[in-house]
Amino acid sequence: MSRKSDEDVKKLRAQIDKLDQQILEFMNKRASLAMEIGKLKSESGGIVFAPAREEEVISNLLEKNKGPLPPVTIRSVYRELISGSRSLQRVLKIAFLGPEYSFSHLAAMKQFGQGVELMAVGNISAIFEEVARQHVDYGVVPLENSTDGRIADTLDMFVKMPELKICSEVRVRVHHNLLANCEQTEIHRIYSKPQALSQCRNWLSKNVPQATLHEVTSTAAAAQLVQQQPNTAAVASREAAVRYGIRILYSNIEDSQHNETRFAVIGTHDSGRTGKDKTAIMFQIPHSPGSLADILNLFKSNKVNLTWIESFPFRDAKGEYIFFADFEGHAEDAKVKKTLQGLEKTCDKLSILGSFPIAPLEE
Numbered sequence: 001m002s003r004k005s006d007e008d009v010k011k012l013r014a015q016i017d018k019l020d021q022q023i024l025e026f027m028n029k030r031a032s033l034a035m036e037i038g039k040l041k042s043e044s045g046g047i048v049f050a051p052a053r054e055e056e057v058i059s060n061l062l063e064k065n066k067g068p069l070p071p072v073t074i075r076s077v078y079r080e081l082i083s084g085s086r087s088l089q090r091v092l093k094i095a096f097l098g099p100e101y102s103f104s105h106l107a108a109m110k111q112f113g114q115g116v117e118l119m120a121v122g123n124i125s126a127i128f129e130e131v132a133r134q135h136v137d138y139g140v141v142p143l144e145n146s147t148d149g150r151i152a153d154t155l156d157m158f159v160k161m162p163e164l165k166i167c168s169e170v171r172v173r174v175h176h177n178l179l180a181n182c183e184q185t186e187i188h189r190i191y192s193k194p195q196a197l198s199q200c201r202n203w204l205s206k207n208v209p210q211a212t213l214h215e216v217t218s219t220a221a222a223a224q225l226v227q228q229q230p231n232t233a234a235v236a237s238r239e240a241a242v243r244y245g246i247r248i249l250y251s252n253i254e255d256s257q258h259n260e261t262r263f264a265v266i267g268t269h270d271s272g273r274t275g276k277d278k279t280a281i282m283f284q285i286p287h288s289p290g291s292l293a294d295i296l297n298l299f300k301s302n303k304v305n306l307t308w309i310e311s312f313p314f315r316d317a318k319g320e321y322i323f324f325a326d327f328e329g330h331a332e333d334a335k336v337k338k339t340l341q342g343l344e345k346t347c348d349k350l351s352i353l354g355s356f357p358i359a360p361l362e363e
């Protein structure tokens with residue numbers, strides 16, 4: 001660099017230093033206001049985590065953002081700023097499907113930021129139980145994957161514990177990687193959770209045909225096994241590779257380019273209204289011709305857009321099904337209220353699992 005440009009950089013850096021001091025001051029001013037809100041909440045029994053408000057803060061800013069910073073930066077900076085402010089009110093305890101650096105862990109960090117205490121739990125049912133016993137404030141559980149469909153263990157637990165609420169949803173782009181500390185031709189066994197193996201089946205059979213596939217409880221557990229056993233590989237996240245010190249032989253080996261998992265944050269309350277919300281329900285209908293059509297007609301006549309519907313075998317009664325659905329709108333919206341009243345009359349049983357802000361697509 002020439003002396004002139006050296007000086008120019010110095011001047012620009014001095015301006016950055018000045019701005020950073022102002023930003024720091026503003027961040028702390030903002031945090032002090034959040035602390036005041038926290039005091040009012042603790043006096044009135046209010047709930048610390050307000051997902052609708054958090055989403056409102058971020059989407060207001062994204063609407064106003066004129067760049068050059070991209071939305072992903074604004075979102076991640078504000079996620080941590082809000083997370084830090086929230087932790088000044090109380091450090092929330094969050095259970096996720098472990099071990100560390102599983103996709104559930106990534107979803108928990110994406111929703112709550114660093115200002116929480118994250119607790120890895122061994123299986124989905126234990127997450128529901130930890131939330132129900134109030135050992136943790138919230139749990140993060142997978143709901144569905146764009147390639148593999150619903151996560152049966154999660155739906156099964158909603159049937160067992162319909163009193164728990166979905167207070168937020170998180171969408172995570174799932175990229176799989178082949179992790180190994182040996183060469184590709186030396187791999188004898190490949191570990192991962194069943195869904196991840198199935199999402200990469202074509203790639204694996206084409207590129208590592210000599211290896212056998214072995215199912216384990218999570219992608220991170222697979223990475224741990226690779227650390228211990230020679231001639232093995234794992235299908236897991238980039239973060240798991242870094243955490244467990246394993247080389248990434250190939251990135252993005254998923255068969256479908258658009259591979260995404262939707263997670264639910266479960267707690268004991270649902271979320272306020274943002275204007276861009278969804279409501280999730282679980283229902284049973286009479287075993288008679290046309291009863292599902294009657295339900296669907298309720299959505300049609302009230303102009304409510306269905307975003308998900310699943311039929312799920314009911315374990316307590318052979319041949320009977322429970323339906324899960326979510327749709328646009330908040331339980332407080334007039335047309336959703338009307339739809340829910342209609343459902344109440346038509347269904348044998350109806351549980352409202354919660355209203356929550358629609359999660360943004362991952363940038």
Ligand SMILES: O=C(O)C(=O)C[C@]1(C(=O)O)C=C[C@@H](O)C=C1
Binds near residue numbers: 054081082
């Ligand atoms: O508005 C609130 O209720 C706050 O507590 C403030 C705040 C924020 O930092 O903006 C923090 C935590 C909540 O989850 C939502 C928003």
